[in-house]
Amino acid sequence: MxxxxxxxxxxxxxxxxxxxxxxxxxxxxxxxxxxxxxxxxxxxxxxxxxxxxxxxxxxxxxxxxxxxxxxxxxxxxxxxxxxxxxxxxxxxxxxxxxxxxxxxxxxxxxxxxxxxxxxxxxxxxxxxxxxxxxxxxxxxxxxxxxxxxxxxxxxxxxxxxxxGRAHRQEAEQAASREVVEAFLAAAREGNFEALLSVLDPEVVLRFDSPDVPAGIPGEIHGAAVLAQQLVERAQMLQACRAALVNGSVGIVVAPQGRLLAVGELLIRGGKITALKVIAGPARLRQVDLAVLEGR
Incomplete structure (x- = not known):
């Protein structure tokens, strides 16, 4: 040779x-x-x-x-x-x-x-x-x-x-993570009933972005309305994963690992009560992201 x-x-x-x-x-x-x-x-x-x-x-x-x-x-x-x-x-x-x-x-x-x-x-x-x-x-x-x-x-x-540095106690973070993982699994599968089980009936979704996706209002109120919106966009949610967002368990939206948006969640009593979607290069640069241990 x-x-x-x-x-x-x-x-x-x-x-x-x-x-x-x-x-x-x-x-x-x-x-x-x-x-x-x-x-x-x-x-x-x-x-x-x-x-x-x-x-x-x-x-x-x-x-x-x-x-x-x-x-x-x-x-x-x-x-x-x-x-x-x-x-x-x-x-x-x-x-x-x-x-x-x-x-x-x-x-x-x-x-x-x-x-x-x-x-x-x-x-x-x-x-x-x-x-x-x-x-x-x-x-x-x-x-x-x-x-x-x-x-x-x-x-x-x-x-x-x-x-990162978790701002919450480990037990609280673990409980929040369980809720977020259940939410993401239901969203990716387009499972309406499973989404309702993790969303507070009065949940509110808000967009903090210069460009709200076409056909979606700036705010969405109520579990049934939000769940239906998520079911209709299940394919878009395949690139969502749990991460630490500003010190708490949240969501990153990153097709092929390229960040498009993050989701800040407020969780109370095992239910998601509020979700803020942050997008746009300038806004995303201000977000503190870290990896959840064990993933």
Missing amino acids: DTHATLAQQFEAERPRLQAMAYRMLGSLAEAEDAVQEVWLHLSRCDASTILNLGGWLTTAVARVCLNVLHARKSRREESLEASVPEAAAGEGGEIDPEKEMELADAVGLALLVVLDMLAPAERLAFVLHDIFAVPFDEIAPIVQRSEAATRQLASRARRRVR
Whole structure:
């Protein structure tokens, strides 16, 4: 077997790990695959005989490509805050199956992808490489162009954002989570009776968004009316998952891990009494999101 073929075989053995890493850093299957392919092209053109640790070299190379993508993405967002429909939700050229990407987002943790997407690029990179893939800080530091101590701080700051701090007692949070999970299961199934069982008869839904979805009033009052609206839109609710929203159990709406809206819930006596839907880039940036432990 010639040298190039051997190198290709070694790279293919590493590809699943590299794609898993890139997906967590980028939150997009198409971008993750592109990043890994870019690294292969670079590897195939360089003198691989000078690489002492191929796995480490590939990890660093993929991380640097992903960091460049994250910086470019951040710049685009700062230049234009108008786009409220994520690229992944729009299909990205039809190359990636949305169902496949949603399955992958669920496997990784949709709420985790959403929270990671709200981190600064260097924070996201440090957290993913160290906390998820166990890359030492002394190897991460040169990638993010920080000292080892500063890189530790990046990961620590990201860790606090990801895990969040519950403002409620654990028992109360667990009870709220049970209600939210039951609500989401009923909503995704379009189960009218199950929705009524978790909604307070006088429940109120309000939209805090510059653009309320077509055909939906700014406020919806009453369990029966809200349940019917949810049943009619069950397909749209497949991308809803539980998360910590401003310190309490709430909902994120994130097709393929790209945040579109969040839901703040008020729960009393095991029933949802109020639900506020927050959408729009400016409003979403003000929301404190974190991952619920155990998911």
